Amino acid sequence: MRADLALVGFGNVGRRFARLLEERRDWLSLDYDLDCRVVGIATRHHGSVFRDSGIDAVASAVSVEGGHPLTEGGAPLADGTLDVIHRLSSTDAPLKVLIETTTLDIEAGQPAIDYVRDALQAGCHAVTANKGPAAFAYEELSALAYDRDVSFLFEGVVMDGVPIFNLVRESLPAVEITGFRGVLNSTTNHILSALEDGEGFDAALQRMQEMGIAEADPSLDVDGWDAAAKTSALANVLMRARMTPQAVDREGIGPATARLAMAAKARGARVRLVASAQRTAQGVVTSVRPVELPETDLLAGLRGMANALVLQTDLLGEIAVSQLGGSLTQTAYALVSDLVTIRRRQRSGPHGAGPGRSL
Amino acid sequence: MRADLALVGFGNVGRRFARLLEERRDWLSLDYDLDCRVVGIATRHHGSVFRDSGIDAVASAVSVEGGHPLTEGGAPLADGTLDVIHRLSSTDAPLKVLIETTTLDIEAGQPAIDYVRDALQAGCHAVTANKGPAAFAYEELSALAYDRDVSFLFEGVVMDGVPIFNLVRESLPAVEITGFRGVLNSTTNHILSALEDGEGFDAALQRMQEMGIAEADPSLDVDGWDAAAKTSALANVLMRARMTPQAVDREGIGPATARLAMAAKARGARVRLVASAQRTAQGVVTSVRPVELPETDLLAGLRGMANALVLQTDLLGEIAVSQLGGSLTQTAYALVSDLVTIRRRQRSGPHGAGPGRSL
Numbered sequence: 269m270r271a272d273l274a275l276v277g278f279g280n281v282g283r284r285f286a287r288l289l290e291e292r293r294d295w296l297s298l299d300y301d302l303d304c305r306v307v308g309i310a311t312r313h314h315g316s317v318f319r320d321s322g323i324d325a326v327a328s329a330v331s332v333e334g335g336h337p338l339t340e341g342g343a344p345l346a347d348g349t350l351d352v353i354h355r356l357s358s359t360d361a362p363l364k365v366l367i368e369t370t371t372l373d374i375e376a377g378q379p380a381i382d383y384v385r386d387a388l389q390a391g392c393h394a395v396t397a398n399k400g401p402a403a404f405a406y407e408e409l410s411a412l413a414y415d416r417d418v419s420f421l422f423e424g425v426v427m428d429g430v431p432i433f434n435l436v437r438e439s440l441p442a443v444e445i446t447g448f449r450g451v452l453n454s455t456t457n458h459i460l461s462a463l464e465d466g467e468g469f470d471a472a473l474q475r476m477q478e479m480g481i482a483e484a485d486p487s488l489d490v491d492g493w494d495a496a497a498k499t500s501a502l503a504n505v506l507m508r509a510r511m512t513p514q515a516v517d518r519e520g521i522g523p524a525t526a527r528l529a530m531a532a533k534a535r536g537a538r539v540r541l542v543a544s545a546q547r548t549a550q551g552v553v554t555s556v557r558p559v560e561l562p563e564t565d566l567l568a569g570l571r572g573m574a575n576a577l578v579l580q581t582d583l584l585g586e587i588a589v590s591q592l593g594g595s596l597t598q599t600a601y602a603l604v605s606d607l608v609t610i611r612r613r614q615r616s617g618p619h620g621a622g623p624g625r626s627l
Numbered sequence: 628m629r630a631d632l633a634l635v636g637f638g639n640v641g642r643r644f645a646r647l648l649e650e651r652r653d654w655l656s657l658d659y660d661l662d663c664r665v666v667g668i669a670t671r672h673h674g675s676v677f678r679d680s681g682i683d684a685v686a687s688a689v690s691v692e693g694g695h696p697l698t699e700g701g702a703p704l705a706d707g708t709l710d711v712i713h714r715l716s717s718t719d720a721p722l723k724v725l726i727e728t729t730t731l732d733i734e735a736g737q738p739a740i741d742y743v744r745d746a747l748q749a750g751c752h753a754v755t756a757n758k759g760p761a762a763f764a765y766e767e768l769s770a771l772a773y774d775r776d777v778s779f780l781f782e783g784v785v786m787d788g789v790p791i792f793n794l795v796r797e798s799l800p801a802v803e804i805t806g807f808r809g810v811l812n813s814t815t816n817h818i819l820s821a822l823e824d825g826e827g828f829d830a831a832l833q834r835m836q837e838m839g840i841a842e843a844d845p846s847l848d849v850d851g852w853d854a855a856a857k858t859s860a861l862a863n864v865l866m867r868a869r870m871t872p873q874a875v876d877r878e879g880i881g882p883a884t885a886r887l888a889m890a891a892k893a894r895g896a897r898v899r900l901v902a903s904a905q906r907t908a909q910g911v912v913t914s915v916r917p918v919e920l921p922e923t924d925l926l927a928g929l930r931g932m933a934n935a936l937v938l939q940t941d942l943l944g945e946i947a948v949s950q951l952g953g954s955l956t957q958t959a960y961a962l963v964s965d966l967v968t969i970r971r972r973q974r975s976g977p978h979g980a981g982p983g984r985s986l
Contacts, residue, residue, distance in 0.1 A: 288942075295801040429943050431798035438797040439790035441967040442654040443960070566949060569928050578951070583960050584788050585952040590925060592937070592945035601802070601942050608800040616975050 269301055269614070271607065272361035274308035274318075274352045274392075275325065276383050277369035278332060281397050281424075282309075284600035285367065286325035292604060302611045307359060308352035312370075314338050316348040318355045349383060357390035363614060367603055368396035374493045374513060377404035388412045388420060395606040397424035397599055399497040404512050406504035419610045424602030426452060426498045427575050430591040434605065436506055436579070443581045445506040449544035450577035451570050452498045454594055455482040455489035456521055456541040460558075461571050463529040464538070469522060481573070491520035492541065492556040499543040499554050502577075507545060509552035519557040532560045538568035566590070628660055628973070630966065631720035633667035633677075633711045633751075634684065635742050636728035637691060640756050640783075641668075643959035644726065645684035651963060661970045666718060667711035671729075673697050675707040677714045708742060716749035722973060726962055727755035733852045733872060736763035747771045747779060754965040756783035756958055758856040763871050765863035778969045783961030785811060785857045786934050789950040793964065795865055795938070802940050804865040808903035809936035810929050811857045813953055814841045814848035815880055815900040819917075820930050822888040823897070828881060840932070850879035851900065851915040858902040858913050861936075866904060868911035875902075878916040891919045897927035925949070 273289075275282050289296075289304055296302040306325040310316040315337040317323060328338055345351040356364050366387035370380050377400025384394040384401045388409065394401075401409055402422045413420035426432050436445065451457055455476050462472035473490065476482035488494045496516040503509035521541060529539040542559040545552055561568040566588050570576055576590040591598070632648075634641050648655075648663055655661040665684040669675040674696040676682060687697055704710040715723050725746035729739050736759025743753040743760045747768065753760075760768055761781045772779035785791050795804065810816055814835050821831035832849065835841035847853045855875040862868035880900060888898040901918040904911055920927040925947050929935055935949040950957070 292801045300800065430946050431794065434798040435790065435794055439793040439964065441659065441964055442651045563922075564928060564930060566925070566928060566951070569923060569925060571923060576947075584957050585950075585954065587789050588935075588947070588949035588951060590947035590949065591943075592925070592947060595944065598943050605798065605800055612975070616971070 269303065269363060269611065270361045271302055271304045271363035271365055271611070272307045272356060272359045273304055273365050273367050274310070274356040275306060275367045275369070276310045276349050276352060277371070277398075278309050278311040278314070278328070279369060279371070280596055281599050282367070282369040283329040283332065284596045285369070285603045286329050288597065288600045288604055290326055296604075296608070300608055300611050302607065304607065305361070308356055309338055310349040310352040311338065316345045316352055318345060318352050320359055349379075350386070353383065353386050353390065353392070356387070357392050363610060364392040365607065365610060366392050366394045368394060368398055368401075369603075370398055372399050372488070372494075372497060374488060374497060377401060381405045381409070384409055384420065385412065388416055388418055391416055391418060393418045393421075393610050395421045395603055395610070397422070397603060399425045399494075399501055402501035402505060403497040404500070406501070407510050419613055421606035421609055422501070423606050424599045425501050427577060427589070427591045428594055428598035429601035429605065430589060430598070431605065432502070432577060432589060433505055434609065435589065440581070440584070443583045445579055445581055447544070447546040447580040448502060448506070448577060449542055449567070451540050451567050451575055452543050452577065453489055453492075453495040453541060454573045454575060456492075456495070457570060457574065458572050459490070459521065460525070460529055460539055460541065463526045464533045466530065469526050490522065492518045495541060495543045495556040499545060499556055503545045503552050503554050507547060507552050509545070509554070511552065511554065515554070517553075517555040517557070521558055525558055528558065528560070536563050537561060538563060540567050540570065542567060628662065628722060628970065629720045630661060630663045630722035630724055630970070631666045631715060631718045632663055632724050632726050633669070633715040634665060634726045634728070635669045635708050635711060636730070636757075637668050637670040637673070637687070638728065638730070639955055640958050641726070641728040642688040642691065643955045644728070644962045645688050647956065647959045647963055649685055655963075655967070659967050659970050661966065663966065664720070667715055668697055669708040669711040670697065675704045675711055677704060677711050679718055708738075709745070712742065712745050712749065712751070715746070716751050722969060723751040724966065724969060725751050725753045727753060727757055727760075728962075729757055731758050731847070731853075731856060733847060733856060736760060740764045740768070743768055743779065744771065747775055747777055750775055750777060752778045752780075752969050754780045754962055754969070756781070756962060758784045758853075758860055761860035761864060762856040763859070765860065766869050778972060780965035780968055781860070782965050783958045784860050786936060786948070786950045787953050787957035788960035788964065789948060789957070790964065791861070791936060791948060792864055793968065794948065799940070799943070802942050804938055804940055806903070806905040806939040807861060807865070807936055808901055808926070810899050810926050810934055811902050811936065812848055812851075812854040812900060813932045813934060815851075815854070816929060816933065817931050818849070818880065819884070819888055819898055819900065822885045823892045825889065828885050849881065851877045854900060854902045854915040858904060858915055862904045862911050862913050866906060866911050868904070868913070870911065870913065874913070876912075876914040876916070880917055884917055887917065887919070895922050896920060897922060899926050899929065901926060
């Protein structure tokens, strides 16, 4: 079955996705009867293109990486992203999917929310690696997707391609998530590991930036905003919290954390930036803050890029999922796995297998 | 949609399953349109019963726990299990499922393999918590299931209800598993934790038996057979190894392990019974043996009942799934989750979404 894709955002993740799609083309076709074709690409700095008969997205990636504007699909479009989404909705493919990979705006999750909403309203599926839509507008967008019988998916938002949302949706039927705690931001975990070893905060942060691991705006990492956005997305989806990242009780790390981290290590403990959520009588209570953990805690054992999420459940006790190393390929893979989910649901008929599948 | 179930084996797991089915009846009905009815029960010591109109399985559990034979379904059957499976195949329910929970025979996986084969051949789905069928006969039984367009599922075989097979099947499309390593046996992990703390081997094992954690035949645990059966099942399913537990390079733990465990702890390390598999040019190589691990290893951090499996993948690097506490409910839940998988596949039409779903 043919799927037409429009890529909105064509940075590192979008371009890695375009290549991964080619690398796994046979797999997708043989195992899932899914034949993906990129028909549109919208970028911030390199123009936007659309062609009904398909674009060579890998050539487009090479072009953008060489600093050239997009021309693969013919003349650039006048109204960029909006045109690309509009034209996607009018192709004759049985599956039409927006692949949204713009960068996070921590104030309001825009314009990613608008892009996803436009696509869903036009009857297209929407897949995003951006935390904004699920962190700020999960209830609205998932209801809209359900109404139009399309999917709104975002597996890459937490722990890249390691399945979290998909795991709960597909593999934990009839299980209630009562809370969670996790280490979800790699930059701060790297820095905390370095602080324990006696490195200074500023030096460690600078090293993370040079390695391309820290966000360009370090506040997103060290002030806990990235972890707060992930916490909000998880709480909204797994616990129906209807919250935004601003509602997370948030404390980041800074130069003063070094003393805490070293003192903890001397006591045989570890400081980690822990994201957590608990269902209480007053609703879902969430926080992101540095916490001293005993060495025996699974989260204390995470070094460098490793992330982990401990899910607290009614039937299965605590289950942890750990990502022992992260990479761009993992985030790009998350988008591919969401495409497969869309294909499977399409085969299952309207609304998949009932309300449980709308998650 | 109605599902008729026959429970073959009605020990702790089977009886907990019968109760869990009642506890989650509304969930299954509302979220998955699945209305389960137990029509047959076969036990080793309390007779076997079948009634087309359904049996009160919870009352049957109470009866068995009181030491009484089964009478709920009318007169006991002459030919026990075979009759129950045969009669299951002739009900008019759209879904007919064997729930197989007999105990593991480590020599050949029997009679569980025969029960599963009989059910599949008769067009019934088969769900088992017994390691035998997947550890000894995965290729044959999965091919038979595919041929009859029914499912052969066994989520409870490794790490109880924590999804492993389901995770790989549903949430890691197009990812290749290149190897794994894990701590998969709770009894030996409990004992190793105790040995580190200076307890003697025999005392620790006896305590595990008194707590009901160790198998009645301690060799299954301490000689590594339970872990070997799980390793074989994982390698067969995730890596198409076509092997049996006897082919696992296996070494258990004993009184002599105490010295190793204490010496390791003194060095800041831990001894764990590690199950592993690697794809090599000579095929899939598997082992179960005590291994000294650095404290920073995720497996080293597992205490007592905790289990974990680290999957090595081509696209996502290493992913770990940890079960921080085990219980009978978790194993029973695995059977329920397999029922949901069957219902979802049924909705997806013949063979689910292609070969990728046959796993």
